[in-house]
Amino acid sequence: MSSNKTLDELQAAVVEFAHERDWEQFHDAKNLSMALASEVGELNAVLRWVRNDDVDAVMADRATLEDLRLEIGDVAILLLLLCARVGVNLDRAVSEKLEVNSRKYSVSVSRGSAERPGSRK
Numbered sequence: 001m002s003s004n005k006t007l008d009e010l011q012a013a014v015v016e017f018a019h020e021r022d023w024e025q026f027h028d029a030k031n032l033s034m035a036l037a038s039e040v041g042e043l044n045a046v047l048r049w050v051r052n053d054d055v056d057a058v059m060a061d062r063a064t065l066e067d068l069r070l071e072i073g074d075v076a077i078l079l080l081l082l083c084a085r086v087g088v089n090l091d092r093a094v095s096e097k098l099e100v101n102s103r104k105y106s107v108s109v110s111r112g113s114a115e116r117p118g119s120r121k
Contacts, residue, residue, distance in 0.1 A: 007090055011080045032082040039078055043071040
């Protein structure tokens, strides 16, 4: 499978994959959202208990990186299926959210800071 697909092509591929297996019957918005949350949990589990200072070194391990890559794939598949199910264009949603965030987190206030606007130290 080519790794240079557009988002639309990837979405069509995951929708077709599910269709071929007659899984649409299970893919309502609630179930997809819950499955997405579960897969994000599995993604988090790859690095659970790794000290912040050790994350980069741990990611140099090919097996750990492969585990992370596969979990990212699961998350992306479910996100694309959810978008297809509810009619959300992922490109547009990301672009619009970036615009909102650029106003909320101006470079002059946010650069180098993990603080949220309006939060107290």
